[in-house]
Amino acid sequence: MPQPELPEPAHPEVDSMLSRKFGKEVANYFSGSPLNRVSFLRTDHSFLLAALKHPSTSFLLFDNLSPLAKDPTQLEYVNFDDVKPLIGENPYSKSEEAMIAEYNSTITIPQLLFLGLDESKRSGFEHNIYYGSPYFALDVTPKGSVKSEAEKLIEITKSRGLQFVEGRMHMSLPAPQAAIYAQARALLDWNARNPFCAGCGQPTLSINAGTKRTCPPKDMASVTNRSAIGSTTAEPPAKERPDCVTRKGISNLCFPRTDPTVIMAVLSADSERVLLGRQKRWPPYWYSTLAGFVEPAESVEEAVRREVWEESGVKLGRVVIHSTQPWPYPANLMIGAIGQCVPGGEEIHLKHDPELENAKWVSMAEVKEALEVGTSGLGEDAGPGYKEGGLRLPSRTAIANQLLTAVTGGFLEEHSHAPKM
Template identity: 75%
Template sequence: MPPLPDLPDPAHPAHDSMLSRKFGREVANYFSGSPLNRVSFLRTDHSFISKALVHPSTSFLLLNDLAPLAADPTKLAYAKYDDVRKLIGDNPFEKTEAELIKQYNSSVTLPLVLFLGLDERMKDGFEHGIYSGRPFFAVDVTPKGTVEKEALIVIEGLKKKGLQFIEGRMHMSLNAPEAGIYAQARAVLDWNARNPFCGGCGQPTMSINVGTKRVCPPTDFASLSTAQGGATTTLATPRERAACVTRKGISNLSFPRTDPTVIMAVISHDGKRVLLGRQKRWPPYWYSTLAGFCEPAESVEEAVRREVWEESGVLLGRVVIHSTQPWPYPANLMIGAIGQALPDGEKIHLEHDPELEDAKWVEMDDIKEALRVGTSGLGEPAGEGYVEGNLRLPPQTAIANQLLRAVAEGFLEVGEVSKI
């Protein structure tokens, strides 16, 4: 098992300001801290994108069924334009989006190419106006559709170079900066794969804005399939597609989704204990903080109070936001909070929501000891010095760990400077 990666550096840690003096430095969680400037406003600039795509310095992160190309479990591997040219073709972004939409053919698989951003620290000769740095793209090389053969050729070529696609449900061993790059690529590629059809009319959609939006084109060069499953024919002119509400007004695009999720360290009214819960599938002695999805028309604070009551029966008073964590499985934003129980609301009962197998109040000293030697990922061994039967907690790459560490190391202390 590779060692756990360091966490991202907080933004401007040495900068002195009123906010940093009052609340401490910003907390950066794993999967945040990407070194790339997304320059999102340039995604529609086809001259910028087409030039960046073929520049000699450009790096391509390839994903096969969402598994990233890597040199080893701690470090991503990047391809060059020539490595993927067989799959994506000769610069698909030379034409404007309007031209590409007019040429839309739903029977042809267009490999998804996603622009991630510029690494402005790397001065490799790429410039576009006032912007410079190394361009980064992601490409979905999953063998499928009409480009299955080309994708397999690309994959085999990379394997011959000794590279591999890291399989697994989660990838938590990448170094911190590249974990942020991977998280962005995985979340957006997964969203594209889950949205091949229009939510308004059910017809196939097309990826635009270099992978970050989808549109329902008004025409299609693909012929309609027959009841007998007849072969698709090539049309000289595109056919008009059925009317769609998304082509009217301003709702003509589908955007990547991010699902807000609350996760909270709950402290007792006297501040000496922490509420933890466990699910049935977790290993013995393994507990974590409570969590759940925000619902429509609900504030983050309300979601924290509701989820804690539904899962444990505990009633909360004050809730504060601590930090957040992108979670690309598939597209969550974990909003980390700390809440305090009401003096008469600490009784635990699990009758509301059967999600948890157990919930309990844990003394702060036990939390500190578990943070010292009892942290690990699910299915992984605890740290050196752990005594079997004692509390187990999530690793530092999980925001739950950071929330528990905050309350154990001084977040609750009253003073001029907060120890976040």
């Protein structure tokens, strides 16, 4: 499958002190979203309702985290009339305070996310000084009290020749769509993983247009249950829930989680070779850069040095940040770095952390050739010109490819970033 184009860097045409010194910004796959998130409007229900019902609004549907699409290279959207039977005429009719006060844990509320405004589309939607085509994401996984409505919506989309594209990863979308998909998938996955409060174990409520969860102090389910059995006792109107630490002070919300991860191109002390590793599950001859999670109270540079030593035994000195990449599986931020060995620190041994099957030093020339003919996604064929037995590397949608392209393409040469006059 052809590899999609990468997103455009931010303002590549602007000349500045920083661009002259460091070069233009590097944009990786899953970044470069066309949407202005206007996050400060997520509590403004009048704005959300107007955006929800505007003719230009697009809804991206997910079924078990699989996005609605025409095929693996093209997302598809539906409109408000399509989703109205599932979410209702006005899911933002009440303020967040009222939603929390009237919380009922027995009622299934379809997870709806506001993603942002596409300002490149002058569609007629405006709110004060903000404009653009609104985008929402909606989880239509059939469950709970809305199972029937969700199943009907899924059948409607299938009758139009659309599908929910399954797969562990989606790496064939055009760059702008990939960024929208990544934002929606990460938030839907986070909401699905946090139905209960970490402080007291009670069910939580999604608020702030899907970007926060709160632990309500009361549950109207008790009122519903008593009405169902015809109770006439003079009990309190709603069940008070146990005290919860999340309702004390100002930190009374659960926010989406992002896990920082380091991924690094490692150079030998003489800058002539690159360290690559492979895991046992990868196809033959397939290698990549090393990676690992940042731990609490650890700088990015320290995490790079620690992970490289733990996985390969190699000792690093100077570490620099190259670029970053959102990675919505489920919610990582990959921090791309370049590190260089200290003299005498290049010996490889895999005795610390047995994560890698093998690690080896590869010449710059071999890496360059593999970047030209041997790149692919896992399970895909290499590019034209590849000869069996040659080095295989990740596709350009992976930040590992960007890092290797940088170190073999002059990124570290003195003054290489300055634009030519």
